Amino acid sequence: MSMLQEPKVSVVVPTYNRPKGLEHALRSILDGRFQDFEILVVNDAGQPVEGVIRTLNDKRITYIVHPQNKGLPAARNTALKLARGQYIAYLDDDDIWYENHLETLVAEIQRGKEAVVYSDGAQSQVRPGPDGPVEHAKKPSYGFEYSRDLMLVSNYIPVLCILHERRILEETGLFDESLTSHEDWEMWIRVSRTYDFRRVPVETTEYVIDLDPQKQDRRRRAMFDTLVQIYERTEPLLDDRPDLIEARKDHIRKYMADIQQSTEILAAMEQNSPPPQNLLGVSLESELRANPNMVRRLPTLQGYLNRGKHDLVARIVRKELPESDTRRLLLEKLEQL
DSSP states (O other): OOSSSOOSEEEEEEESSOHHHHHHHHHHHHTSSOOOEEEEEEEOSOSOOHHHHHHHOOTTEEEEEOSSOOOHHHHHHHHHHHOOSSEEEEOOTTOEEOTTHHHHHHHHHHHSSOSEEEEEEEEEEEEOOTTSOEEEEEEEEEOOOOOHHHHTTOOOSOGGGEEEEGGGHHHHOOOOTTOSSOHHHHHHHHHHTTOOEEEEEEEEEEEEEEOOHHHHHHHHHHHHHHHHHHHHHTGGGGTTOHHHHHHHHHHHHHHHHHHHHHHHHHHHHHTTOOOOOEETTEEOTTHHHHOHHHHHTHHHHHHHHHTTOHHHHHHHHHHHSOSSHHHHHHHHHHHHO
């Protein structure tokens, strides 16, 4: 593809202090089956990543550096202002696409009448390790059918799952740079007032959730603040919709419960009073932070074992622990009882 020829897709990739993650993300784009794209990497005044760009050595990558940190929405906007593609797609530097991602969404947007399409995404959970985050578990496909009403309640479409026509930005505008989180959701709300979205129920992406309690706590508090801001801005859209007002109240209650849980976990950690760490001789060290509710139930589970309720404990383990070595060991032990 020559520089004068417009690419079919412009891929927006903001990055900040994640050189290894950035390389992994970019390789996932380059290794995809659909190849008619440009990649706009915007370093938001973070750690230099020129070495990553040189290593990949692909002329379709344009590298831009912010001299000062401006935040994620501004980094995306810098890329959008330079984008030449007919369609826009997004990938952050800690996430990846599967090889079918662009192929699937481009085919769908070309065959349908919607200006926005989106796929499903898997959630990769990481937890703290001695040398940095390590993979803990992978949750199954995340996806909801499109609903303009649901868009006013929660952010149910991860940004990396979206593909949209570039032309819609002329009408809806870019990301709101005043928001510290939920900037993608705020944008999709604006877009949804004019355009319909179409879901493609195919898993094509993988995004990361860090289970570190301190990061979880900071993230939840920041997102709660922007949730309230967006609710206040869009309140006029809820006239004569008591059902959506109630749904928003439920969503706020959930956020507050999550924040309270984070507070309790951090308080317990500061007091150096972790709960028991093993069951049937199997270490639960890896579960202490990732599954605090499960760990708190250990005394109850021990009681069930003492009363011979082995099948009940096995059912709880299958239900509450993600697929992991710990889970497999516990189930093997239970089968031997």
